[in-house]
Amino acid sequence: MSLILAQFLTGLADAAALFMVAAGLSIIFGVTRIVNFAHGSFYMLGAYIAYTLVGRLGHGVLGFWGAVLLAAVAVGLIGVLVEVLILKRIYHSPELFQLLATFGVVLVVQDVTLWIWGPEDLMGPRAPGLSGAFEVYGARLPQYDLALIAVSLAVLGGLWLLFHRTGWGTLVRAATEDREMVAALGVNQGWLFTSVFFVGAFLAGLGGALQLPKGGADLLIDLNIIASAFVVVVVGGMGSIAGAFLAAVLIGELNAFGILIYPGITLVLMFLVMAVVLVVRPSGLLGRPEGAAAGHGGEAEPLLRPSGRFGRIAWVVVAIALMILPAFADDFTLVLATEVLIAALFAASLYFIMGPGGMVSFGHAAYFGLGAYGAALLVHYLHAPMSVALLAAPIAAGLGALLFGWFCVRLSGVYLAMLTLAFAQIAWSVVFQWYDFTGGDDGILGVWPAAWAASRGAFYYLTLVLTGAGLWVLRRVLFAPFGYVLRAGRDSPTRAAAIGIRVTRHQWFAFTLAGVAAGLAGGLFVFFKGSVFPDVLSIPHSVDALVMVLLGGVRALAGPVLGAAAYTGLYDWISRLEYWRLVLGCVIIALVLAFPQGLGGVVAALGERLRRPPGEDLG
């Protein structure tokens, strides 16, 4: 009995900070439709700033709670800064482009925090007067846990009052439901968005500051909390505060009790829950289905045309340059080029479902990883030759995509993205924990290419041929009737259904094809590196693909290729510097601000300009 009570209250206390972060994220997404990757960074800044303020203001009651409040306000102001300086300029960019900017912010905040507060983990101060524990029925309940629960309930109540009893709250609820209408009614959108960002960031900072006595401050809490926050927001339903609270409590309790039954379950439990909830209730527990009008916030998608003469010439020139590269490049340049090619195939496969398919995937690394592990396992257990393994990789990935895709295509928008994330995490944790078969995080070693492809030049050609083939297949499908149907389903699902197109079936096949292409990239990757580890299936790897696609823009197939080249090259060059994350983050933000249509869009615009110089008619 005492154990159950103790675990129950522990679960609630854990849910408290998570709820606050998730509530902030939900509010921001509900109104601005921005998937704010930097929300975890706000949480981290809240913890660090509160730590410093407690040091300044002292450890008394006023000092501690004052520091917490001030830290939250400070983070709220930082959120406003981010919104005004960066996000405001890119609201009209294609959907999810703002995600890229927030990703840049995450990198910048990581290095700035390291620079200001140093590399060591900081142990949080104890809350004054609340550092002991109550004895209840033989269970020891920490006083601060109870205080946290009380505070989170107060925040929940406060938010309810804010949204249901103030004018601002009414505007926010209206904007969550229908942003266009609110703008049409004359509400100042800019001011509304900024204030929403303040509240969201404030909540995240508050969560970070409040968890200080429990978890301290360190440089990894931003990435740790953001995945959990996303899960909670999605499970609860986007834009629903009560849903976020419910989901946070659900996940906190399941974690607390889950470890009593199966100690290793913490890795994957919340993603399993999310997958189950999304399959059963596609809009989360208390969420509303996204309206048909909540499609693309930016301009209409231009017609995807086969590249004109300029485009074709460009592709041919690039292909020739790549083919003769080994003649005048040194070994490492070939290694880098191979890396770029594999990344390009991976990014192109994600582009295929994101651009023409209109399905955003946050878990595309799962298929890359399934392909990689498929090849590696065949080599490790059956000593299969490289050709067989390279054939098996896309098949393994395709099977996975077939299975996961069936569930994913039943959803749309961010819910689809989060379900792909859930499946990717489930795949990751299976690979990670099944160490008897997959080697766990010791990975599989010794997967090197066959003798004829062992030299860097030979392997480069192999990669070039396979990547080229993959890209060519994707392009053919894109301009085949299947591709047109896919785009029809993206642009107007109701109309497509009305003329008899089975949109979901096409999306499912597209998802599978994308998985096959990603799997091929994964197979090449294994032989390229000689080993594979579970991190190829991890969230950061999916994010890498996302960044490459967004960087390149979703206008044309050249986009992901350019994005992959740019990102891989940038990363390779910049990661040699001391504070490379700061530099890379700034570069990404700069690119986002300067080229809101992505790099592919720049090239496309250039192509337009060359095709028809202004004021001249080539007719």
Place this chain on the structure above:
Amino acid sequence: MKTMRHTLTALGAATLLFGGATQAAESIKVGEINSYSRLPAFTHPYRQGWQLALDEINAAGGVLGKKIEVISRDDGGKPGQAVKIAEELTSRDHVALLFGTFFSHIGLAATDFAKQRKVLFVAAEPLSDAVTWAKGNHYTFRLRPNTYMQANMLAEQAAKLPAKRWATIAPGYKYGQDAVADFEKLLKARRPDVEFVAEQWPALFKIDAGAESQAIARAKPDAIYNVTFGKDLAKFVREGKLRGLFKGREVVSLLTGEPEYLAPLKNEAPQGWIVTGYPWYAIHTPAHDKFLAAYRKRYNDTPRLGSVVGYNVMKAVAAIIAKAGSTDTEKMVSAAEGLTVDSPIGAFTFRAIDHQSTMGAYVGRTRLENGKGVMVDWHYANGANYLPSDAEVRKMRPAD
């Protein structure tokens, strides 16, 4: 918009231009790879250690009449990135050998790379047993006492305790699993009567310490074996104390005595835990005094265990090249086998049978003194005494 674009492009070009400038002087280049951005708390002291050693070596004339130049790169915590950097260091920079890495999986990726490309690799920090045993190879050497050795040191102490019922808590990845498996095996060999009544596997750096403490307490163990480290350890200590988990129970804890993990706990450092670590404040050998003075003078900071590891691996690398008389890989491998190197914490040898060094660790009890955690009643456990038998090692190593 156009001006902004042009300004940004110019800024971008300027940023990219300050890539490192390479030295053109005649020197022996060695490559170093570590997870500097991912784990700065541990890799910063480590870098300070090897930089100190490098300066000492070069000030004394270098090796083979040339200075040593270290090309150090950050792998960002990704094995794929580490392999790419290793490729660049070997093919473009033509380094004589590679050393470093921290995470076990990156260490393993580098181990495999060394085997494939036939380049010498001296793993500094990775603790995974596999680096020199299950996945060991001719070209890989490892400095730190591995998980088996340290678990053995602790099992030796644990066997002296009256405790019969043990609970374990370890991070849920290979290092944690190996640490628990090794400890269980080694303790049971000494004390067949012990039983392991509970085990918890919190996700690395995501521990739910309150729930974990309660789960362990439920099993009513006599003693606890703890493998958590870093902030997991800090949370576990705080929440465990709050819930009375450690009252009347012995705790045996891996790595906790290292200043990296003990110092951040400040006045909440646990009392009486049996730990492996590095009590730099209490070691008074001439070699260590000299090292401590030099380190403090240069960095105005106290050393961590990472500092010693960095210092030792740099000295080992120089010693290998010096003994080999050249930078030919096969000569260096032969030179390294059986090589003994002096260090601030005593001499260590790279065994020929598995290329594992006999560097040891300090074992003692924790105590709170002047608001800080320290190790007391400690002794230095020489790694050579805590290795499995040669027959067992040969069985574990893959046939070369």
